[in-house]
Amino acid sequence: MQEFFATLWRDFHTAFIEDNRWKYIVEGIQNTLILTFFALVLGVVLGVIIAAVRSTYDQQYERMTGPAKPFLAVGNWICKVYLTVIRGTPSMVQILIIFFIIMASSNNKMLCGIIAFGINSAAYVAEIIRGGIMSVDPGQNEAGRSLGLGYVQTMWFIVIPQAFKSILPALANEFIVLLKETAIAGYVGVTDLTRGANIIRGVTYQSFWPLLAVAGVYLIMVMFFSWLVGILERRLKKSER
């Protein structure tokens, strides 16, 4: 028994303490968080644009006149294709395509990762936002318009603030999903958390500690962010009353 623990400790020592290998894990956590954060920022920016085009098309297209009309139709079509392609292919394949084909000339692996995950996330974020906007009672839009407010004013002052309540928690969840998804960034050379573990594995010929440690770190991060989302949800509920 004693021997077992001794071996365990020796392996632990080799995995993390020898040659300061724990630094791979710390760097991995850093990179994973940076990657997730900026990918989500990109995802939200693109997602908002796509959601704006899609919901404007749904609600306004029939009543529209003037030169903007064909542009909106084309824009909506592009967005639809985008959503179909991104949601219909594995993110693993998408990141490989971005890295080896579209951005093959770039050496910045992190940037490639951010762009790949951002583009992927945007598709989901767009539908979260559109769903949030559609969940607001159409009567709210009618009330705003009946007072003489324009479409954009009604969206801005009346619909979007209400949509926000259902969007924000779902968006926070998307962040958590994205955090776990970034584990595949190692395939294109980003030294994220998972790759950190793999590097240690390669050097020490040990799997036990690096992989369990990484799983634990992911779990702790996810639990922490879920806890934050929970607080957020309760806050939003409170303001309803």
Added chain:
Amino acid sequence: MSDNIIQVNGLKKHYNGGEIRALDGVEIGIKRGEVVVIVGPSGSGKSTLLRSLNLLETPTEGAIIFDGVDINDKKVNINLHRQRMGMVFQHFNLFPHKTILQNMTLAPLKLKKMPKAEAEAKALELLKRVGLEDRANAYPSQLSGGQKQRVAIVRALCMDPDVMLFDEPTSALDPEMVGEVLDVMKDLARGGMTMVVVTHEMGFAREVGSRVVFMDEGRILEEGSPDEVFGNPKCDRLKEFLAKVL
């Protein structure tokens, strides 16, 4: 015809390429200061007609001439005309994330660029008229249905509309709250407001209406003073309808 603030000509609203005809050639003129009450069975097109008057419903064809301008013309900026037509909905449609005062001042602040103090003073005065000045800083969810509808009415009045449109304003209310809303509407009518009201409250139609319009299957079948329509109905559909509701 020129003293009509609203003149509707040949108004049609078709769905599925004419298969369903919500409105099938409606002609109606509304004079300034008139209270026109539209009655009829459900699905008769009365709500569609009312909602077409401020283009919340886009007609398939026809003209809606509001104060001399055909607002069904696509070149017209409908937002400017809507500012002059207040609308009250069956489900109140107050903005739940804003206080009563904010609900009322939003449009005057954004559209009329009214100074905040002025807009709020005006809103408070209107709230006083409907006995709700002490609820100015409450949120809609803290109000009863009757109170919500009274707020919805004064919210529309904040824009100083020329016409008020009411889409079944008491249908979603508990019975004991109907009276308080109707009282506000009667008050408004006595003050000379031009009103178009879709309602099932025949008592209100009889007491306040200057004209009652009976609709069925997307057409106006009969119209006249309340005494004529209720006392001496001519067409069979109206007789049948009145037998059921009175």
